[in-house]
Amino acid sequence: ETGVTQSPTHLIKTRGQQVTLRCSSQSGHNTVSWYQQALGQGPQFIFQYYREEENGRGNFPPRFSGLQFPNYSSELNVNALELDDSALYLCASSSFQSYRPYGYTFGSGTRLTVV
Amino acid sequence: QQPVQSPQAVILREGEDAVINCSSSKALYSVHWYRQKHGEAPVFLMILLKGGEQKGHDKISASFNEKKQQSSLYLTASQLSYSGTYFCGTVRGKLIFGQGTELSVKP
Numbered sequence: 548e549t550g551v552t553q554s555p556t557h558l559i560k561t562r563g564q565q566v567t568l569r570c571s572s573q574s575g576h577n578t579v580s581w582y583q584q585a586l587g588q589g590p591q592f593i594f595q596y597y598r599e600e601e602n603g604r605g606n607f608p609p610r611f612s613g614l615q616f617p618n619y620s621s622e623l624n625v626n627a628l629e630l631d632d633s634a635l636y637l638c639a640s641s642s643f644q645s646y647r648p649y650g651y652t653f654g655s656g657t658r659l660t661v662v
Numbered sequence: 663q664q665p666v667q668s669p670q671a672v673i674l675r676e677g678e679d680a681v682i683n684c685s686s687s688k689a690l691y692s693v694h695w696y697r698q699k700h701g702e703a704p705v706f707l708m709i710l711l712k713g714g715e716q717k718g719h720d721k722i723s724a725s726f727n728e729k730k731q732q733s734s735l736y737l738t739a740s741q742l743s744y745s746g747t748y749f750c751g752t753v754r755g756k757l758i759f760g761q762g763t764e765l766s767v768k769p
Contacts, residue, residue: 551703580757589664589749589759590704603756637703639757650694650706651757 549574551654553638559660560628568623568657570638579621580651581613582637590637596621625659633661663688665752667760674740674767682735682763684750693726693733694751697744698762704749707735740767 552571578597582590592605596615610626639651665686696704710726721738747762
């Protein structure tokens with residue numbers, strides 16, 4: 548059973564640029580969630596995708612957008628990067644079957660630095 | 663609404679016990695517990711689904727009181743490997759994490 552894979556592991560971008568982060572979910576999982584984690588803070592929920600549709604969103608502006616593909620992999624896109632977007636971005640996959648929740652499996656994250 | 667964890671930090675000697683609490687102002691359907699070591703991804707420990715349910719994972723166990731909207735994580739006879747930041751997560755369609763409790767176990 549493969550885990551959650553994120554790419555790239557590290558990224559440096561300039562303020563105002565756009566970035567795309569990628570996530571391959573664990574085999575058999577149909578739900579992907581994205582989190583932003585600043586240093587010393589808990590992961591903050593960005594949004595969640597279930598079967599290619601966004602079905603939950605946290606308190607993040609529209610310049611944060613995402614996609615989920617038929618194979619349940621996912622992308623997080625951030626436009627017009629700001630310095631405060633510098634953080635660790637975590638992807639987590641899970642499986643919702645018969646309304647019974649399971650634990651989330653996290654990837655190792657992408658460390659984004661905006662300069 | 664983010665759950666609230668207490669304490670924010672704990673320092674233990676190897677073999678000592680600790681309790682981490684998690685409370686929510688909204689009704690809880692389930693509570694997750696995760697541990698994150700420095701520079702690593704959060705790792706799932708356990709999920710609690712029913713009021714009063716308890717679960718165990720090695721010498722780590724947890725309880726969930728849905729009436730009080732609280733969960734507690736119990737670490738018994740702590741080991742050096744228990745060091746890390748512990749997060750509770752509450753689920754209302756999406757998993758929302760608390761701010762974390764940093765646990766340090768010293769020899």
